[in-house]
Amino acid sequence: FKLASSHYCSFISKKTKLNLINIRPFHIYGEFEDSSRLIPTLINNMTQKKKIYLVDPDIKRDCLYINDCVDAYLKLAQSKHALGELYNLGSGKQKSIKDIFNTVSKQLNYKIKPQWSSMENRTWDQKNWVSSISKIKKNINWSPKTDLNSGIKNTIKWHKEFYKSND
Numbered sequence: 490f491k492l493a494s495s496h497y498c499s500f501i502s503k504k505t506k507l508n509l510i511n512i513r514p515f516h517i518y519g520e521f522e523d524s525s526r527l528i529p530t531l532i533n534n535m536t537q538k539k540k541i542y543l544v545d546p547d548i549k550r551d552c553l554y555i556n557d558c559v560d561a562y563l564k565l566a567q568s569k570h571a572l573g574e575l576y577n578l579g580s581g582k583q584k585s586i587k588d589i590f591n592t593v594s595k596q597l598n599y600k601i602k603p604q605w606s607s608m609e610n611r612t613w614d615q616k617n618w619v620s621s622i623s624k625i626k627k628n629i630n631w632s633p634k635t636d637l638n639s640g641i642k643n644t645i646k647w648h649k650e651f652y653k654s655n656d
Contacts, residue, residue: 495575502573509572510565515579515620519555519640520647528552528641531590532648535599542607546587549618551579554640557633561625570628579620580633592641 495511502509518528527550534541561578584592590603625631635643 499573499575506572508566511575512562512565513575513577513620514558515551515553515577515618517553517555517558517578519644520651522555522644527586527589528593528644529648531593532597532645535594535597536649538599538601540601541590541603543586543590543603543605544608544610544614545616546585546590546605547616548586548610548614549583549616550586550589551581551583551619552589552637552640553579553633554635554643556643557635560634561631564629564631565625568629574624574628576625576628577620577622578625579622580637581620581622583617583619584637589637589641592637593645596638596642596645 498509498511501507516527518526522529524530524533531541557580558578561576565576587605593599622632
């Protein structure tokens with residue numbers, strides 16, 4: 490269904506000159522991310538000093554900070570190169586669940602060892618998951634500005650302020 494929709498949007502866009510863009514976001518994280526997702530779950534459990542149960546540590550993600558995602562959407566919306574195109578939206582770098590866990594735990598000084606592989610891998614979990622962002626770089630001169638460490642730092646800061654004010 491996704492592939493058919495993508496091809497249809499591209500066809501209509503090129504036929505009518507309507508600027509339809511197909512964007513495939515990878516793992517977008519940051520402020521206001523659903524609390525059930527990986528990074529908010531890690532932050533929440535680590536700040537409460539809870540034991541963490543995770544999937545295989547070698548599962549990979551391509552993480553993109555929300556501000557970089559918004560920047561790409563805005564540039565694509567204004568672009569003349571986007572007509573009917575499909576763009577991958579990610580960092581172009583894969584990180585393992587273990588890398589993500591270690592980044593968050595280092596910033597929160599969390600010392601409890603996780604229970605790796607104590608959760609069943611989901612059907613979409615992969616050991617190789619990275620976006621090719623060469624097309625978006627070439628067509629609209631976009632690339633992410635926020636590395637994982639900085640994005641996690643911003644997300645932790647927001648998480649602490651948001652949940653403190655909602656107590």
